[in-house]
Amino acid sequence: MDSATVNKDFTKAIQQVGGSHRAYPQAVRAETKELFDCGVDELYEATGGKKGDRSTLPKEAQKAYMVNETLSAHRLNHELGDGNQGSQRQKDKRVVETVQDTATEVRKWLPW
Amino acid sequence: MAVSSRASPMSMKLYELKRKVYDAWEFLGGYRDCVVLPGNFKGEVRKEFGDLRYKGTWINALARYEALNAFHDCLDAHSLILHTLNFTEDRWDYEFRHRIFDEFLMIPGALELLKLGLEQLMSGVTSSDRGDADGFYQLVAEQQGRDGLPIELAGGLQAAHSA
Numbered sequence: 537m538d539s540a541t542v543n544k545d546f547t548k549a550i551q552q553v554g555g556s557h558r559a560y561p562q563a564v565r566a567e568t569k570e571l572f573d574c575g576v577d578e579l580y581e582a583t584g585g586k587k588g589d590r591s592t593l594p595k596e597a598q599k600a601y602m603v604n605e606t607l608s609a610h611r612l613n614h615e616l617g618d619g620n621q622g623s624q625r626q627k628d629k630r631v632v633e634t635v636q637d638t639a640t641e642v643r644k645w646l647p648w
Numbered sequence: 649m650a651v652s653s654r655a656s657p658m659s660m661k662l663y664e665l666k667r668k669v670y671d672a673w674e675f676l677g678g679y680r681d682c683v684v685l686p687g688n689f690k691g692e693v694r695k696e697f698g699d700l701r702y703k704g705t706w707i708n709a710l711a712r713y714e715a716l717n718a719f720h721d722c723l724d725a726h727s728l729i730l731h732t733l734n735f736t737e738d739r740w741d742y743e744f745r746h747r748i749f750d751e752f753l754m755i756p757g758a759l760e761l762l763k764l765g766l767e768q769l770m771s772g773v774t775s776s777d778r779g780d781a782d783g784f785y786q787l788v789a790e791q792q793g794r795d796g797l798p799i800e801l802a803g804g805l806q807a808a809h810s811a
Contacts (some may be wrong), residue, residue, distance in 0.1 A: 561717065564723050565721050575681075587761065588765065
């Protein structure tokens, strides 16, 4: 299991519960804010990583993303599933909230 | 569906377009860590893009904001190709794909990010993933007829697509 597989399952889960192409970047921004208290670009800059390549982030940061994306994918599939109805905006909002809420829980176990 | 969407390439109603521009502007404000004040929206669009009575003004705003949103906070470069810029005909922004892509390429560092994404696709994912990016490949194929595509991207793309 690697981060590419985890990320693929995560994006697939977002699509399966009706998230639009906008839901993914929104979810990424929300989880990053919860996990690291900053934006993605800031995270890359602060850690000396190469933008767009998460393998250049510190290992601990990569693991945090992996954990959150794994748990979020499960929650999206099991808690939202076919029940994510309404306008596209509403559906995307629920997706982002689920990912964000998961990240809030994950953050409690992170050492920083 | 394909035929009808191509027959009327600019079919989105103005009120609908304004809503999309607002969403994109709001999302961009979140990146800049600004307090998003809805009352400032029209003033900012007017200041940057001109007369609000013209649909073209709103299309210009949409293209710029969507391009910036695609570029900023991009965690994985390959997600640009598989998701963000993978314009398929069922997407509401399909009719604006070239405008958004043109704006995207004008952002410093955007081309490098796309090249990185292509490299990631060539090295790390399965062939089915490459097939999932058909909307992006189609977009670039159309761009090649418009003289707008940087040569180095075209080369990288060909390699990724045939890998």
